[in-house]
Amino acid sequence: MKNPCIRVLATGGTIAGKAGSATRHAYVPGQIGIDDLLAAAAALDMGAALSGVQIANIGSEDIGPAVWAPLHAAIMAAIGDSAVDGIVVTHGTDTVEETALLLDLTLPTAKPVVMVGAMRPADAVGSDGLRNLANAVRVAGNPDAAGRGVLVVMGDRVFAARDVRKVRTRGTDAFRGFPRESIGLVTPSALDWFGAPWRTGDAARFDWPREWPEVPILPIWAGIEPEYVGRLTGPDTRGVVVAGVGEGNMPDPLRQPLRELVARGVAVVRASRIDEGLVDREPEDDANGFLAARALNPPKARILLQLLLASGVSDRAAMQAEFDRR
Structure with missing residues (x-):
């Protein structure tokens, strides 16, 4: 052979x-x-x-x-x-x-x-x-x-x-x-x-991006103040990945500036800083307009969010479906 x-x-x-x-x-x-x-x-x-x-x-x-x-x-x-x-x-x-x-x-x-x-x-x-x-x-x-x-x-x-x-x-x-x-x-x-191939013959899921949308990662720690959201983001920010505690949690006062970003068309994804952090959608996500990263850690969630934004995907349900399939 x-x-x-x-x-x-x-x-x-x-x-x-x-x-x-x-x-x-x-x-x-x-x-x-x-x-x-x-x-x-x-x-x-x-x-x-x-x-x-x-x-x-x-x-x-x-x-x-x-x-x-x-x-x-x-x-x-x-x-x-x-x-x-x-x-x-x-x-x-x-x-x-x-x-x-x-x-x-x-x-x-x-x-x-x-x-x-x-x-x-x-x-x-x-x-x-x-x-x-x-x-x-x-x-x-x-x-x-x-x-x-x-x-x-x-x-x-x-x-x-x-x-x-x-x-x-x-x-x-x-x-x-x-x-x-x-x-x-x-x-x-x-x-x-340990198992059979699961993507045989698949095409690329995303085209190579012509641009890299600005998507910072917002780390959460005990005592973080809401003003930090404004320090991290600017007029060119198109998405934010929250590296939350536990199951993508954050102090309640931080939610308001993040909701304001969503209202401006900025995508907000809740991820976890925990090594084995699985982040499911919570009941408040619909009202807040937040996405859940599921099994993707913050750096990986950022990559997927950049590709979604670069591809022109803005519908939150469609974006969430991409995170759910990882």
Whole structure:
């Protein structure tokens, strides 16, 4: 059987980072280029033909629309290339869940797209980068990966973009899925799925946005005053995601300035700052005009809200239906 051809698109992150010492804690992400990364991968005999493109070489805390646009274009080109069987994106772990959801919502499911990173730089004791890359290549080369949306591979687990989130700052077991846990287990030599593909043959759910609507995240803390809403928002604000306490809760005085924003046409989404926070609609949401983020955490809820606004969706029922399906 012919080895799968995998296109590796590199954006930097810890998987391309170096500390200059095997035991130093501090390191600099994005120090290893795609050619050197593929040379190291070639020595592992991954059972795949790899080709690479350097999109960026930065820490993922610096990733945003300026990198997302060429990354999306490169993935679309690889999907349209008959010689490419699957795509792997190397990415820093800090914002990989946001990029993963964005791509999941704006790409067709014709070929596997797998994101991967590392928790330890390449020259650290116990570095996990090459193992994670080998795992990602195995997943991207598996035809059954194509109908599952964008995937994230970390710590021998396969996560769906809709569920994945970073939950730890240390250790290689730093990712979890919510509300659905991992959807597969992978090693460099084996791959086991926990269920059948659920998006086989799907088109992209959203077009790539021509603009990025201004959508700030409003964090809630004990003692926050209503005036903070005005400090965070301005005339160009088109949406607000509330990172609420508990099940998307907020102090009652904050609701009035948020209701005033809704009256001006600004979309307001209640999410939760809790790691496993499921936010259902509450009876007051209809009167307030608020949306409920359901299982999406605040950064992911922001991505979906931006895509909805950029697509011209303003009907609250239609917007809520998009949050409900995640």
